[in-house]
Amino acid sequence: MRPRPCLLLLWLLLVSTTAARAQSSERVSRRGTLLVAGQPEAPPVLYVAAGTVTRVRFADLLEPRARPGPELQGRVEVAPLGEGSLVVSPLRDLAPGERLLLPVTGRTKAGESLTLTLALVTREDAVDAEAWVSRVLLQQVDAADANELGAVASRLLASHGPGAPPPRLALDIPDREQVTTYVGGIRASAVSVLQMDGLLFVTVLIQANWFHSTPWRLIRARLEAGCRQESREKARDKSLPPRIASGASGQYQLHAFIAPLPEGAHCFSLTLEEDGPRTLRLEGLKVSP
Structure with a gap:
């Protein structure tokens, strides 16, 4: 799936109304949540919803690019935004209990290539308007x-x-x-x-x-x-x-x-x-x- 330039315009149009939409659907719009990456058996979970464009900022990954599989085709729009972030917007809510995996590739500050995987889910009570992803190894x-x-x-x-x-x-x-x-x-x-x-x-x-x-x-x-x-x-x-x-x-x-x-x-x-x-x-x- 190639990023669509129109998605950036869509993000600008929707970001100002995200909180209002979240309130009307009884979802709490959250900013500043930290997603902890680096555990293959437990990928970080991002709360997404139709009508909300979520900005994902990466603390340890430069030039992130999404690599969605065929199961995301026609269901989720993804585009880069600046050097260290992506915007993600599903065309419709995911079904209860459904989880879609979104691989994201980029490079570390040392120049090494790195792939992180996000799990996309839809919840009735909350949606991430903006989240940070930080890679940590215990x-x-x-x-x-x-x-x-x-x-x-x-x-x-x-x-x-x-x-x-x-x-x-x-x-x-x-x-x-x-x-x-x-x-x-x-x-x-x-x-x-x-x-x-x-x-x-x-x-x-x-x-x-x-x-x-x-x-x-x-x-x-x-x-x-x-x-x-x-x-x-x-x-x-x-x-x-x-x-x-x-x-x-x-x-x-x-x-x-x-x-x-x-x-x-x-x-x-x-x-x-x-x-x-x-x-x-x-x-x-x-x-x-």
Whole structure:
């Protein structure tokens, strides 16, 4: 399927009405969702819907080009938009439970060719107006790696150079019981919330019960500014496009989410989804004003 130039015009016409259409169909229009790529057995899932043009931005893939198979012919329009993104628009909603795979090829910053696969699905409650795709591979970690935290902090401080003002730092170690959630044999806790200049770092520890749960595979994450007590209207469109770094050891996973920190924001929530029914939501994550 060759990209059609008219799709770019279609995107410009529809992007201004995406939220209104999503509301009228009772779908929540989402921006800033992180799709976690790099796990062949669990490709990242993109929520698409007829009447909505979804922009997919790639954090680790330059010049992405779609390679749709014959099952997508006449069903989904795809076109490049700039150096690092695509626009995707289905001609009609996918059937409940249906999933279409969309391979995307490009190159890394090092010039190596790379192919990522997105799974397209339609949901009744949500659609991605804009999503980010970040490639991550879980690396093995052990207790000795904890010594690296001090080295990392020292490098961050030294990176400002002699004579430069030190970075603005604020670190919160949450009460584990206040920021812990359980679902389907999975326990997730916010380990730390760090603010450094204009960046936010949220570290989450996920533990699986080997005897009563299937492995957790993170495929979607959503970091939002705003506390639980804020109204739904005020919290809308405050999602932050994060990056992710991950490590794993046995039944433990450690994920660090990095995102730009909006001015005046001091409270956050983080939603983690797997390729299945389990969803983890951590609320009340705060940094010092």
